Amino acid sequence: MLIIDINKAYKDFKLDVNFTADREVTVILGPSGSGKSTILNCIAGVAKPDNGRIAMDNDVYFDSEEGHILPIHRRRVGYVFQSYALFPHINVFKNIQYGLNNYKEAGTNDEVYRFAEAFKIEKLLKKYPYQLSGGEKQRVALARSLIIRPKVLLLDEPFAALDKRTKQILYNEFLEIKKKWNIPILMITHDEGEAQYLGDRIIRISNGCLINDTAL
Numbered sequence: 001m002l003i004i005d006i007n008k009a010y011k012d013f014k015l016d017v018n019f020t021a022d023r024e025v026t027v028i029l030g031p032s033g034s035g036k037s038t039i040l041n042c043i044a045g046v047a048k049p050d051n052g053r054i055a056m057d058n059d060v061y062f063d064s065e066e067g068h069i070l071p072i073h074r075r076r077v078g079y080v081f082q083s084y085a086l087f088p089h090i091n092v093f094k095n096i097q098y099g100l101n102n103y104k105e106a107g108t109n110d111e112v113y114r115f116a117e118a119f120k121i122e123k124l125l126k127k128y129p130y131q132l133s134g135g136e137k138q139r140v141a142l143a144r145s146l147i148i149r150p151k152v153l154l155l156d157e158p159f160a161a162l163d164k165r166t167k168q169i170l171y172n173e174f175l176e177i178k179k180k181w182n183i184p185i186l187m188i189t190h191d192e193g194e195a196q197y198l199g200d201r202i203i204r205i206s207n208g209c210l211i212n213d214t215a216l
């Protein structure tokens with residue numbers, strides 16, 4: 001179980017949330033600027049909470065009372081950023097392989113081919129991100145985040161940039177991933193229908209606070 005009990009203040013913004021996430025899809029819904037990405041950034045280790053605790057099963061990622069911070073590369077957190085954040089100057093193979101750099105025990109380069117096949121991008125390995133469609137970029141980003149065999153998967157609006165038809169295909173693939181990986185998945189979306197279709201639970205955030213928590 002993933003435990004998040006943190007607060008963090010920026011100049012004009014305060015985040016204060018406390019919730020747990022099971023091995024299911026927890027959707028985070030809320031207006032722009034309400035703190036959704038900040039939550040994911042704190043879990044991944046990209047941002048540091050001011051106080052509190054984040055833990056996944058027995059791994060403590062952050063504990064302010066104990067002065068403990070687990071470095072990003074030891075958290076085993078897969079993160080698909082808004083608009084995918086692929087590295088533009090390296091090809092698809094290297095983008096996927098990149099994830100393995102900090103996790104040598106997670107797999108070898110053969111894994112890159114295996115994941116590329118699983119995500120139907122094996123023909124794209126030599127291409128660069130600018131040569132890919134939105135759906136292809138999303139598949140590469142997912143392969144890159146899952147090749148490290150994450151214990152937690154974070155998705156920041158993973159379907160927002162896609163057309164309706166591609167979305168439908170990738171929704172179904174996502175539901176397969178969910179079944180196969182059986183890890184806590186936290187997904188941000190602005191799309192209520194998508195939240196209902198893909199989520200097991202919806203957490204609503206407003207002004208840095210959790211205002212509603214509904215199991216579906």
Ligand SMILES: Nc1ncnc2c1ncn2[C@@H]1O[C@H](COP(=O)(O)OP(=O)(O)OP(=O)(O)O)[C@@H](O)[C@H]1O
Pocket residue numbers: 010011012013030031032033034035036037038039
């Ligand atoms: N590094 C930072 N420095 C200062 N303020 C920040 C920083 N990162 C985020 N913020 C502020 O914190 C608030 C929450 O931002 P956050 O990105 O978490 O919102 P969000 O709900 O994910 O928004 P969106 O849906 O638009 O992506 C915003 O007011 C933002 O300007």
